[in-house]
Amino acid sequence: MPPIIRSTLSLLAAATTLLAVPAQAATVLITGTNRGIGLEFVRQYAEAGWTVIGTARNPAKATELQALAAKHANLSIETLDVADPALIEALAARLGGRPIDVLINNAGTLGDVPKQTIGALDQAEFEQVMAANTFGALKLSETLKPNLLAGQQKKVFAMTSGLGSSEMTANFGGFYAYRMSKAALNIGFRALAADWRGEGIMAGIIAPGMVETALLRASGFRGRGITTEESVTGMRKVIDTMTLESNGKALNYNGSPIPW
Numbered sequence: 154m155p156p157i158i159r160s161t162l163s164l165l166a167a168a169t170t171l172l173a174v175p176a177q178a179a180t181v182l183i184t185g186t187n188r189g190i191g192l193e194f195v196r197q198y199a200e201a202g203w204t205v206i207g208t209a210r211n212p213a214k215a216t217e218l219q220a221l222a223a224k225h226a227n228l229s230i231e232t233l234d235v236a237d238p239a240l241i242e243a244l245a246a247r248l249g250g251r252p253i254d255v256l257i258n259n260a261g262t263l264g265d266v267p268k269q270t271i272g273a274l275d276q277a278e279f280e281q282v283m284a285a286n287t288f289g290a291l292k293l294s295e296t297l298k299p300n301l302l303a304g305q306q307k308k309v310f311a312m313t314s315g316l317g318s319s320e321m322t323a324n325f326g327g328f329y330a331y332r333m334s335k336a337a338l339n340i341g342f343r344a345l346a347a348d349w350r351g352e353g354i355m356a357g358i359i360a361p362g363m364v365e366t367a368l369l370r371a372s373g374f375r376g377r378g379i380t381t382e383e384s385v386t387g388m389r390k391v392i393d394t395m396t397l398e399s400n401g402k403a404l405n406y407n408g409s410p411i412p413w
């Protein structure tokens with residue numbers, strides 16, 4: 154074979170090899186991924202080629218998550234109850250200094266609705282909802298700050314709800330623990346955004362809309378919500394577009410602002 158053809162062929166082979174190696178995949182860590190919105194986040198990010206760490210309280214029972222992990226080598230599963238600071242520490246130790254580009258604090262609980270009703274307020278129930286929805290998200294973010302700093306994108310998100318917005322829910326009562334936990338989460342992530350802005354970490358607040366999940370059904374809502382696929386597709390766009398300039402903003406899955 155003439156040398157010119159041989160060298161052209163070897164250049165082509167080198168270019169093909171380069172193209173076959175994906176650009177370094179970004180890493181996302183999502184909490185509460187055994188079902189609902191968290192499971193769909195995992196599915197979409199894994200299919201998009203991200204390195205995905207999905208956490209669940211009980212991975213052994215997370216059959217749909219395990220099925221996704223069997224299909225996607227870029228998905229790993231970690232045990233985490235966000236309401237248990239010792240388990241948060243243990244997760245951080247397992248991760249070591251591994252970079253995390255995007256942290257999505259999705260895990261959340263509605264709690265037991267009757268115990269959050271005036272006339273039947275239950276302190277233990279209230280504290281449990283706050284521990285998971287509010288303190289858990291903030292504590293996990295604090296603990297994984299070195300991982301976020303080591304990542305390229307440096308983004309952390311709280312998953313809020315319209316029920317945490319006073320303007321959107323001024324005209325009906327109930328759901329005290331849940332709505333107060335989300336309102337507190339919002340202000341906590343505003344403070345976090347201010348605290349970390351100087352270090353280049355953006356803290357954002359996102360809401361999924363009303364989504365067909367176990368949580369929506371348990372709320373007693375009798376209308377039709379959107380699918381997890383529509384919600385997560387929208388939130389991924391919002392997550393992509395939010396930068397340090399939009400630090401601290403609260404946005405719905407469709408990009409519209411959530412009023413305070």
Ligand SMILES: NC(=O)c1ccc[n+]([C@@H]2O[C@H](COP(=O)([O-])OP(=O)(O)OC[C@H]3O[C@@H](n4cnc5c(N)ncnc54)[C@H](OP(=O)(O)O)[C@@H]3O)[C@@H](O)[C@H]2O)c1
Nearest residue numbers: 185189190210234235259260261285314363364366367368
């Ligand atoms: N669906 C909606 O319309 C809607 C609207 C606004 C906001 N949201 C928010 O969206 C997020 C996801 O909710 P979803 O609708 O997908 O509800 P879901 O189907 O009930 O899923 C909730 C997830 O959070 C996990 N979780 C609950 N407490 C936890 C804890 N202490 N530690 C770790 N994981 C925990 C659950 O795990 P287990 O299976 O172990 O309980 C489950 O994986 C929540 O933050 C919720 O508040 C939902």
